Structure formats: C-alpha cells, structure tokens
Amino acid sequence: xxxxxxxxxxxxxxxxxxxxxxxxxxxxxxxxxxxxxxxxxxxxxxxxxxxxxxxxxxxxxxxxxxxxxxxxxxxxxxxxxxxxxxxxxxxxxxxxxxxxxxxxxxxxxxxxxxxxxxxxxxxxxxxxxxxxxxxxxxxxxxxxxxxxxxxxxxxxxxxxxxxxxxxxxxxxxxxxxxxxxxxxxxxxxxxxxxxxxxxxxxxxxxxxxxxxxxxxxxxxxxxxxxxxxxxxxxxxxxxxxxxxxxxxxxxxxxxxxxxxxxxxxxxxxxxxxxxxxxxxxxxxxxxxxxxxxxxxxxxxxxxxxxxxxxxxxxxxxxxxxxxxxxxxxxxxxxxxxxxxxxxxxxxxxxxxxxxxxxxxxxxxxxxxxxxxxxxxxxxxxxxxxxxxxxxxxxxxxxxxxxxxxxxxxxxxxxxxxxxxxxxxxxxxxxxxxxxxxxxxxxxxxxxxxxxxxxxxxxxxxxxxxxxxxxxxxxxxxxxxxxxxxxxxxxxxxxxxxxxxxxxxxxxxxxxxxxxxxxxxxxxxxxxxxxxxxxxxxxx
DNA sequence: GTACTGGGCCAC
DNA sequence: AAACGTGGCCCAGTAC
Numbered sequence: 070x071x072x073x074x075x076x077x078x079x080x081x082x083x084x085x086x087x088x089x090x091x092x093x094x095x096x097x098x099x100x101x102x103x104x105x106x107x108x109x110x111x112x113x114x115x116x117x118x119x120x121x122x123x124x125x126x127x128x129x130x131x132x133x134x135x136x137x138x139x140x141x142x143x144x145x146x147x148x149x150x151x152x153x154x155x156x157x158x159x160x161x162x163x164x165x166x167x168x169x170x171x172x173x174x175x176x177x178x179x180x181x182x183x184x185x186x187x188x189x190x191x192x193x194x195x196x197x198x199x200x201x202x203x204x205x206x207x208x209x210x211x212x213x214x215x216x217x218x219x220x221x222x223x224x225x226x227x228x229x230x231x232x233x234x235x236x237x238x239x240x241x242x243x244x245x246x247x248x249x250x251x252x253x254x255x256x257x258x259x260x261x262x263x264x265x266x267x268x269x270x271x272x273x274x275x276x277x278x279x280x281x282x283x284x285x286x287x288x289x290x291x292x293x294x295x296x297x298x299x300x301x302x303x304x305x306x307x308x309x310x311x312x313x314x315x316x317x318x319x320x321x322x323x324x325x326x327x328x329x330x331x332x333x334x335x336x337x338x339x340x341x342x343x344x345x346x347x348x349x350x351x352x353x354x355x356x357x358x359x360x361x362x363x364x365x366x367x368x369x370x371x372x373x374x375x376x377x378x379x380x381x382x383x384x385x386x387x388x389x390x391x392x393x394x395x396x397x398x399x400x401x402x403x404x405x406x407x408x409x410x411x412x413x414x415x416x417x418x419x420x421x422x423x424x425x426x427x428x429x430x431x432x433x434x435x436x437x438x439x440x441x442x443x444x445x446x447x448x449x450x451x452x453x454x455x456x457x458x459x460x461x462x463x464x465x466x467x468x469x470x471x472x473x474x475x476x477x478x479x480x481x482x483x484x485x486x487x488x489x490x491x492x493x494x495x496x497x498x499x500x501x502x503x504x505x506x507x508x509x510x511x512x513x514x515x516x517x518x519x520x521x522x523x524x525x526x527x528x529x530x531x532x533x534x535x536x537x538x539x540x541x542x543x544x545x546x547x548x549x550x551x552x553x554x555x556x557x558x559x560x561x562x563x564x565x566x567x568x569x570x571x572x573x574x575x576x577x578x579x580x581x582x583x584x585x586x587x588x589x590x591x592x593x594x595x596x597x598x599x600x601x602x603x604x605x606x607x608x
Numbered sequence: 609g610t611a612c613t614g615g616g617c618c619a620c
Numbered sequence: 621a622a623a624c625g626t627g628g629c630c631c632a633g634t635a636c
Contacts, residue, residue, distance in 0.1 A: 283632085285630090285631055285632070286631080286632055286633085287631095287632080288632075288633080289632090307621080307622065310621095311621085327630095327631095328629095328630080331629080331630050331631075332628090332629060332630065355627080356626055356627060357626080358625090358626060358627095360626065360627075361627095362626090362627060362628075363627085363628065364628080365628095367628060367629060368628095369627070369628070370627080370628060370629075439624080439625090440624070442624090442625075443623095443624040443625045444624055444625070445623075445624045446623090446624085447622090447623070447624090448621070448622060448623070448624085449621080449622090450623095450624075451624095506624065506625065507625070507626090509625080510624090510625035510626075511625085511626090513625090514625065514626060552626095
C-alpha cells in the first residue's frame with residue numbers, strides 16, 4: 070500500500086565498490102554525508118568507538134566517554150549505539166547532548182517486520198556488524214527513502230525521550246498539593262481515606278440501606294446495589310449513568326476522586342517529582358503502531374485535573390502546541406483524497422466536512438471520522454459512514470482496504486513503512502474482524518505517530534540552531550510530549566520565536582512525509598504560565 | 609510473599 | 621446509547 074514518496078529523501082545508492090576497511094567490512098554501513106561512530110561496550114565501563122567513514126572503519130579505545138562524545142559531536146557524526154535509552158542518560162547527566170543517532174534496537178524492531186524490507190538484517194551481538202546489516206536492509210529495501218526517514222526519525226525520538234526525562238516538566242509541588250487538598254481534603258497521615266473520600270464512602274453506604282461496602286471493589290458494590298434493588302448487570306459508569314438512585318452520584322464522585330488520589334496523588338508526587346520537575350519515563354516505539362508508550366510516571370495519561378501544577382519557572386513560559394485533528398488530516402494526506410484535503414484547508418477540519426455537506430454538524434462530523442478510523446459499524450457513527458464514503462471515496466477506501474487486509478491475514482504498513490505484526494489466521498470471524506479494526510487503525514495512528522516524530526525532531530533541531538546556550542537551563546527546550554501535543558519551556562522573551570519554530574516544524578513534517586501534497590497540518594499554540602491554562606485558551 | 613487477570617478509568 | 625483503535629496504572633481477587 071506504500072507507493073511513491075514524493076517527500077522522502079533521495080534513494081541511497083549502494084556502493085558496490087566500497088573500499089576495503091581496516092577492521093571490518095562495512096559495505097552497506099554508509100549514508101550520504103555523515104560519519105558514523107559506533108559505540109560498543111558498556112557506557113559505564115569500557116567503550117570502543119568504531120569510526121565508519123566512506124566505507125572505512127577504524128576502531129579506537131575510549132578512555133573518557135563523556136569527553137569523547139562532547140568533542141566528537143562537534144563534527145556532527147551519527148552516533149550508533151545499542152539503544153539511546155542505555156547510552157544517553159549518563160551523557161545527559163554530564164551535560165552532553167548529541168545531534169543525531171542510530172538506535173540499533175528501535176531500528177532493528179522496525180526492519181524486522183517492515184514489508185518494505187527485502188533482506189532482513191541478521192542478528193549480531195557486535196554493534197558494528199548489526200549496523201552494517203541494518204544499513205543493507207534499508208538500502209536494498211523497496212523504498213530506501215522512506216525507511217531512511219523513518220529510522221532517522223525513530224532514532225531522533227529516542228534522543229528526545231531521554232532529553233525530556235533529563236530536563237523534566239516544571240512542576241509545582243505546592244500547586245499540586247493545593248489542588249489535591251481542595252478536592253480531597255488535607256493529606257491523611259496514615260493509610261486512611263482523605264476526608265472527602267471518607268464522607269463519600271459514608272454517603273454511598275447510607276444510600277445502599279446501610280450496607281457495608283468497599284467502593285473500590287466492583288464485586289462488593291454490585292452485590293450491595295442489587296440488594297438495594299438497583300437492577301444493574303455491572304457497575305460500569307455508562308450503565309450507572311442511566312439510573313436514578315441516591316447512591317449513584319456519590320459513587321461517581323468517589324471514583325473520580327479516588328482515581329485522582331491513587332494515580333496522581335501525594336504518592337505520585339513523592340515518586341515522580343523531584344527538584345521541581347516531573348520526570349516520567351517515555352518508551353519510544355513502545356506501541357505496535359509506533360506511538361510512544363510510557364513506563365512509570367504515567368506521562369501519557371496526565372489528567373486535566375492536575376495540569377495546572379505544571380508551572381513555568383519565574384520569567385519563563387510554557388509554549389503548548391497541539392496538532393489540530395491530526396489523524397483525519399493524516400488520512401486525507403496519505404490517501405491523496407483531494408476533497409478531504411480541501412475540507413482540512415481551514416483551521417477546523419470537522420467544520421470543513423460540514424461545509425461539504427458530508428455531515429450535519431461538527432459533532433456528527435467528528436463521530437463519523439472517528440468511526441471510520443476505528444471501525445465503527447453500528448450506532449450513530451455507523452449510520453454516518455455512507456455519507457462520508459460518498460464524499461471522500463479515496464480516504465474511506467484506504468481504511469476499508471486496511472481493514473480487509475487485516476481480516477484476511479495480510480500485514481499493513483504505515484506511510485513510512487512500519488508494518489503490523491504477523492498473526493496466525495486460525496481465527497474465528499469475530500477475531501478476524503477485530504484484527505481488521507486493528508489494521509484499519511494501525512495505518513492512520515502509525516502514520517500520525519511518524520508525523521509527530523518528524524515534528525518533534527524538527528522542533529529540537531530548530532531550537533538547537535536558534536538558541537545555542539547551555540541546555541536546558543539557559544535555552545528554550547522541549548519538556549513534554551503527548552502523541553500530538555508538545556510543550557516547550559522557554560524564557561518569556563523567546564516565547565514568540567519558539568511558537569514560530571513549532572509552526573515551521575509542523576510544516577516541515579508535512580513536507581517530509583507528503584512532499585508537495587496540499588494537505589495542511591495546523592497547530593494550535595498557547596503561551597501560558599501553567600499547562601492547565603492551555604486547553605482553556607485553545608478551545 | 610509473587611504473578612497474573614479483569615474492572616475501572618485516565619490520556620490520545 | 622454504547623461497542624469502536626492504542627496504551628498505563630491502581631485495585632481487588634485469585635492462583636501458586
């Protein structure tokens with residue numbers, strides 16, 4: 070399903086006549102215009118650096134990794150290492166950044182399943198061999214330009230993930246505590262419930278005829294509710310919402326506040342915030358589609374309730390930007406559906422759909438688009454699909470095709486060539502349809518993740534070029550990422566320039582992926598003192 | 609005690 | 621009104 074890539078970089082020619090090498094045959098391990106330095110060994114102990122330059126490799130023993138990287142990065146090499154998450158944190162702690170890298174683990178995962186690859190890289194322990202195999206896989210693939218861009222963007226993402234953690238999102242423990250205290254009551258000393266939760270617990274039990282209930286236990290709740298004559302099958306929110314009973318309101322309130330306390334309460338604050346910074350762990354490539362996952366800190370689920378505790382330093386601001394309706398715009402661009410691209414010409418994609426008469430109002434347009442990308446067949450969303458398919462046949466047939474491929478056991482690929490996993494097809498029709506919904510969504514979600522990686526990388530590069538001071542304390546820098554949203558912490562006087570950089574990088578990302586396509590990727594930007602103010606000012 | 613699953617709910 | 625994608629985290633409950 071991947072065709073021409075107008076925006077991809079030029080095809081990388083294989084150099085059959087590459088020179089002999091000093092230490093190892095590195096034919097295949099070259100890219101245009103960059104020296105590569107392969108680091109092997111243990112970043113905390115003995116390190117060997119192998120310089121790969123125009124087919125020649127020379128190895129040297131590195132005594133002081135930090136000094137070595139600081140010095141060599143001035144020549145703008147591409148650092149090749151087993152994984153950025155292993156090598157970068159100690160360097161960043163020592164105040165050393167690198168411009169670019171090749172992350173063998175992340176690239177290896179992409180190349181292992183990409184349908185563009187014709188020669189699968191063999192597994193090697195030695196990073197020089199591993200790198201050579203991966204370069205060959207890229208250069209001999211059906212579309213080297215796309216895999217070149219994807220693997221570079223993925224690796225840039227790995228650098229950014231480490232830098233986000235090292236820099237941290239500015240966080241006011243005082244403001245966080247104020248929010249918690251306002252909603253829950255003062256922090257309890259022992260393990261008992263905070264005052265507000267204890268009161269809600271009592272209200273729930275009173276409303277359930279004085280039953281003893283553990284409100285954290287669905288089983289306990291279900292039993293008590295049925296004993297009180299409430300006809301429910303489960304205690305899920307959507308089922309409770311339709312029921313008129315005095316126990317429901319305090320229970321909903323209890324759940325919301327209880328989750329706030331357990332997921333992002335005082336314990337979270339103690340664990341994840343230090344020195345005025347929230348430092349979560351991001352996992353680039355952690356999701357099959359290529360989205361980032363997180364492990365510890367819950368960065369990708371930071372609830373709205375506490376975002377106001379992300380407060381810029383005195384004299385600094387947060388530039389908060391999100392890509393407006395990213396996924397539908399991605400679908401429009403990758404399908405080349407001129408009508409859908411035209412619908413997105415303005416700032417509000419869904420309003421464009423309404424103008425085309427493809428949906429009655431904005432809410433319907435949104436439900437219909439999400440349904441098309443998620444595979445809704447019934448309900449309100451399903452009913453709106455025919456009109457959408459009539460107005461935008463190319464876009465809709467792209468996702469339908471992806472769904473059919475999945476149902477029939479064929480892999481699908483994102484725009485840049487990340488492919489869905491193989492799956493045994495000894496499945497029931499229901500399982501086949503479920504896999505079809507996955508592959509349907511995979512192509513759009515995965516390509517949106519690729520756009521976001523290019524956007525992130527562009528922002529980082531442009532910031533580094535525009536603000537050469539000491540990172541992070543003296544210059545604007547990325548501090549947060551959330552799928553289609555970024556936050557830059559910046560001295561107030563640079564906020565406007567940063568906003569321009571963020572917009573320029575969004576344009577760059579669109580061109581990198583889709584070349585001359587007229588598809589646009591507008592970003593909404595807010596410059597704020599605290600993260601909580603961003604949604605309000607953007608909406 | 610640890611490992612795992614499902615319910616519930618947060619984010620996109 | 622509810623079935624439609626990707627995750628993480630906490631809790632309760634169960635198996636070992």
